[in-house]
Each structure stands twice: as structure tokens, then as C-alpha cells.
Amino acid sequence: MIVGFIDEYRKVYGVESVCRALSAHGIQIAPRTYRKARRRPPSARDIADAHVENALRDLLGQPEEMYGRRKMTRYLRRKGHRVAFCTVDRIMRDLGMNGIVRGRKLRTTIAAKDGIRAGDKLNRDFTALAPNRVWVADFTYVSTWTGWAYVAFVFDAYSRAIVGWTTAATKTTALVSKALNMAVWRRDHYGHPIEPGLIHHSDAGSQAVFN
Structure with missing residues (x-):
């Protein structure tokens, strides 16, 4: 999240300036730490989350889009995704997806x-x-x-x-x-x-x- 924030503003203010502003607000990050994080390959969790997020986005306009967290977890497992309920809950919350409550x-x-x-x-x-x-x-x-x-x-x-x-x-x-x-x-x-x-x-x- 912090790396993405710096990515968004670094072209305007520069990496050093953005890092100083973040540090002044209690978010300690050095320019060297930011550059190292950008070169680091994505983790296995990030890759798995991306697959689940893409699967959820593909449901836009489909009946399955109305599924709640638990039903969506079972649906994704049937589609071959080895995913836990807490992961589906977290990603659906980040995407603003909510099932229909009956x-x-x-x-x-x-x-x-x-x-x-x-x-x-x-x-x-x-x-x-x-x-x-x-x-x-x-x-x-x-x-x-x-x-x-x-x-x-x-x-x-x-x-x-x-x-x-x-x-x-x-x-x-x-x-x-x-x-x-x-x-x-x-x-x-x-x-x-x-x-x-x-x-x-x-x-x-x-x-x-x-x-």
C-alpha cells in the first residue's frame, strides 16, 4: 500500500520528498527501502490474491456476483481455487462486494x-x-x-x-x-x-x- 502511494506521487514530488512527508506523519520508510521493495518480486500470496481478485471481477453482471462470503468461497473452490474463507472475505471487502442478504x-x-x-x-x-x-x-x-x-x-x-x-x-x-x-x-x-x-x-x- 505504501509503495503504491509513493508510486502515485513520486513523479510529481520525488521519492525523497514523499518519504519525508510520510515519515513526518509517523510512517517510517526510507527511499532505499522503497526502491528495494519495487525490485522485489511479488510474493506467493500476492499472486494467489490476484487470481482470486480476477475471478471475482469476472463475475460482474453474473448471478454469482450476489453470493455472500461463504457461498462465494465454495463457488471458487469448485472452480479450482484453493482459497480460504478469510481470504475471500478480505478480497471481497477490498473490492466492495457484498452478497444479497435474504x-x-x-x-x-x-x-x-x-x-x-x-x-x-x-x-x-x-x-x-x-x-x-x-x-x-x-x-x-x-x-x-x-x-x-x-x-x-x-x-x-x-x-x-x-x-x-x-x-x-x-x-x-x-x-x-x-x-x-x-x-x-x-x-x-x-x-x-x-x-x-x-x-x-x-x-x-x-x-x-x-x-
Whole structure:
């Protein structure tokens, strides 16, 4: 990686200048070390990785491109590549390849078991004449490299400003209650305490029945 970086900038700044800049940032490499590394033949691992990388690139636009790490490892082995799962995982991650994840569709609105919803005190009118009169809350989910993340938020219907929010790895009652607690604390902290009469309108799911 370091050799490739120097290769990219050496024609503009020179090898010595690039090495000095890298050393100043804690990456110690001498020009002689760089030149020696360039003359060194590729290792057996580099050659094996190149074959696997080429095989993965050849799958572009093919159904096998959607395979995950484990299924891709078995596929490459059937094609004659003696490759370990960790190697396929590393190279696919470097190439930005991700398999299709199959499973249950995520739901954020789960009705209560008794089927009874809290009454809609706003009657679908999401407007307010002043701050801290009507708050609207909900939560959703986003996909991340480590899994699904859930985001809950509360916004003021008057200003449309988000006054409270929180994130978590699971969709629990605490996810939405913490967002509400944060909203109450922030309004009080910035000199706009909550007065009696505030309506908190939320999602109809069992995690967020606050009406």
C-alpha cells in the first residue's frame, strides 16, 4: 500500500520528498527501502490474491456476483481455487462486494396484541400555533456495515425542528423513550421548558404508543 502511494506521487514530488512527508506523519520508510521493495518480486500470496481478485471481477453482471462470503468461497473452490474463507472475505471487502442478504422483512410498526390503538388527538392535523404545543415522533432503520441500526426522533410540528433523537441496535421501548427524554431535557436546557398541554403524537406501533 505504501509503495503504491509513493508510486502515485513520486513523479510529481520525488521519492525523497514523499518519504519525508510520510515519515513526518509517523510512517517510517526510507527511499532505499522503497526502491528495494519495487525490485522485489511479488510474493506467493500476492499472486494467489490476484487470481482470486480476477475471478471475482469476472463475475460482474453474473448471478454469482450476489453470493455472500461463504457461498462465494465454495463457488471458487469448485472452480479450482484453493482459497480460504478469510481470504475471500478480505478480497471481497477490498473490492466492495457484498452478497444479497435474504431474511424476514424488517418492520418498525408492530400492532399491539389487543389491536387497540391510542386515540389520534391531532385528527391528522400536524400543525401548531407555537413551539412545544405538538410533537410528532417516529423511528426507522438504516443498513450499516455491522447490521441494522434503528433511529428514533421527535420533532416540533411548529418549527419542524428535530428536538430529540437516539439510535440503537435493537427496536425497544427504550429506543423511543430516550428520544422523548432527550427532547424534554433539551427544551428545558435551552430555556424553553415544556408547559402543560403538549401533545406527543407517535407511531401506532407497540414500541411507541405515547398518545
